[in-house]
Each structure stands twice: as structure tokens, then as C-alpha cells.
Amino acid sequence: MTYDVIVVGGSYAGMAAALQLLRARRSVLIVDAGQRRNRFASHSHGFLGQDGADPSAIAAEARGQLMAYPTLTWLDGTATAAEGTLDAFTVADEHGTRHTARRLLFATGVKDALPAIEGLSERWGQSVFHCPYCHGYELDQGAIGVIGTGPASLHQALLLPEWGPTTFLTNGALSLTGEDRAELAKRGAKLVETPIARLDGAADVVLTDGSTLSFAGLFTASVVSPATDLPRAMGCHVEENPMGQMLVTTPMKETTVPGVYACGDLARMPHSVSLAVGDGAWAGAMIHRALVFPGM
Secondary structure, rough: OOEEEEEOOOOOOHHHHHHHHHHHOOOOOEEEEOOOHHHHOOOOOOOOOOOOOHHHHHHHHHHHOOOOOOOOOEEEEEEEEEEOOOOOEEEEEEEOOEEEEEEEEEEEEEEEEEOOOOOOOOOOOOEEOHHHHHHOOOHHOOOOEEEEEOOHHHHHHHHHHHHOOOEEEOOOOOOOOOOHHHHHHHHEEEEEEEEEEEEEOOOEEOOOOEEEOOOOEEEOOOOEEOOOOHHHHHHOOOOEEOOOOOOOOOOOOEOOOOOEEEEEHHHHHHHHHHHHHHHHHHHHHHHHHHOOOOOO
């Protein structure tokens, strides 16, 4: 069969988009590889109605609600190829099966490039975070460390004193101007420029001079890029920004390829579950309108 829409990526944004389409009685295929970006976190915060819930439980509940709609087909698998033009898109899965649809939505999210510091990746989502609105409150105004990765880290270091006494560990990732240093001092943020040797304990930073700084939690600005190369391979334009790469979309969430849409972390910044769900809901509604009113 030819679906109205194929959604590549079945996390929060993809499911939110699918919900709007299913409620308009459109046929939807979701192809999901099961790699939620927040799979490393034990709790999700800042999402109204689900504050503090297990992210996997949120996703499972949402999927269960979608499965009640008879026009949904859910495929647990990986999309390996995508091609086509308006009203005639094809997505292939890892088994070589080809699926066709009138419209295509990418909601695959992004992948995080983390600083190459021993012990950091193992603590990602547990004691090392990227979003203070998602994880800052739970640190209970304890000491916070910001690990530098680039210009975006300065913004983190200036913002995080809202949640606790903050130390900015530049780790050689950026050069600070006199104005930068003055702003940090104004915000009460301490500055440590000794390189980091490794992370230890829950959130302890061991410096190359042998000293150890202990924190309630650590933040770092990961560099993001699309979790799949399929949109780029189809010709969708990708732009650079201070946080990494994202797909370019119109206000209606259509990419630079007609009939191909994108939503969630892949197509907007900043990132959170709440923002991804809202972006997905909007994308789903806009795709439906495009099916009803072609050319508008």
C-alpha cells in the first residue's frame, strides 16, 4: 500500500506528529530504530504532566495510545534509504522492504558528540547533562561544573548560576576575552583553566595537576548532528549553528525538498522533550493540511 505519510523516527516528535495525522484518519507508517536521544537518562523533567517520569515509560505510554488508531502501522527497524518526489516517496528498511508514501517526515533526532574526556560518556544523562531546564533543579542548588567544548559553553556557564554555584572548566576548548571574564565574575561563576584529566565518582573532575573538584552535577554543550544521513542524501539542506547541525525547514516544517518534512531536535533548537512534542504536533498538522490543500 501507499501510505499518506511515512514517519522515520518514532520518538517524542515523531509520535506527536503521527498523532495529529492519525486523528485525521490518515494512514501512517512509523519506522523506528528505538534509539531515543534521552535513553541514557533515568528521569525526564520539565514536560508538563510527566515531570520526573521515566523517559522509557513516557515513550511506551505514547506508543500504546497511538496503537489504538487503526490507520497506524509501526515498524521496529531502521530506515536505510529514502528517495522519491512529491506523492511518490520510497523508504527502504534494513530487510530490503520498500515502503511508499505521499509525504515523508524525518523525526530521527540528533546524535551528540561529547568531549573526549575519560569517564564522561559513561556519565552522560546521569550526572553529566546538557539542559539545565531538564536537570538543573534536581541538583538542589549544589555545586555545578560546566565543561567547555566551544562558544556555546560560555552561555551555559553564564546561565547555570541560576541553579547553583558554578565553576567553568574551559579545558582548552575556547579562549575568553576580558569581557567574557568580567561577565563570568559578575554572575559569580568561578573559572578553572587547568585541563581535565578524567571524571571520577559521580561528578568529580580530576585535573591534570592532580587536584580534584567535586560537583553535584556537570553540564557540557555537546555538538549535535543529524542522527541519520538520509535527509542529506535526499538533498535536504543542513545548516551549521553554534550547537552543531540541523535541517533547514520552513515555518510549516517542510525541508528544502518538496514533500519532505522534519521536526524535533533534528529541525529546531534548543532541545527538550516538551519542545520536540510541540514541534512534532505542528509538523503533523501541517503535513495534513498539505495533503488536503496541495500547493498551499
